[in-house]
Amino acid sequence: MKMEIIRRRLAKNRPMVSVTLRMPEDAVEDLKRMAPLRGFSGYQALLRAYVGAGLREDTERMEGSALVKLIEKLRENGVPEETLSKATSEISGLGR
Numbered sequence: 001m002k003m004e005i006i007r008r009r010l011a012k013n014r015p016m017v018s019v020t021l022r023m024p025e026d027a028v029e030d031l032k033r034m035a036p037l038r039g040f041s042g043y044q045a046l047l048r049a050y051v052g053a054g055l056r057e058d059t060e061r062m063e064g065s066a067l068v069k070l071i072e073k074l075r076e077n078g079v080p081e082e083t084l085s086k087a088t089s090e091i092s093g094l095g096r
Helices: 002-010 025-037 043-076 081-094
Strands: none
Touching (some): 025 043, 043 081
16 A cells, blocks of 8 residues: 555646745745755745655654554454564565
8 A cells, every 4th residue: 555655646747736835934045045956946846845755754653653553452452473473574565
């Protein structure tokens, strides 16, 4: 499932929506100055990259913690350690 999400997010024809965001003027100026230094065509692309990076980090942290909690509950409910190890190994192999 994770690879499918990544594939969708890498698609160039993803639908876009306009968002109005109020930001301090100096922050926008810093984005404009930083964008070409980071290889972006403009500050909006850099801003999208920053938002995307933060979103991926939070998503990974939240999904990872949910998985850890699930494994703990399964362990508490008597699922054998061998079964848990096998399942987590198979899940880890999906991301490759």
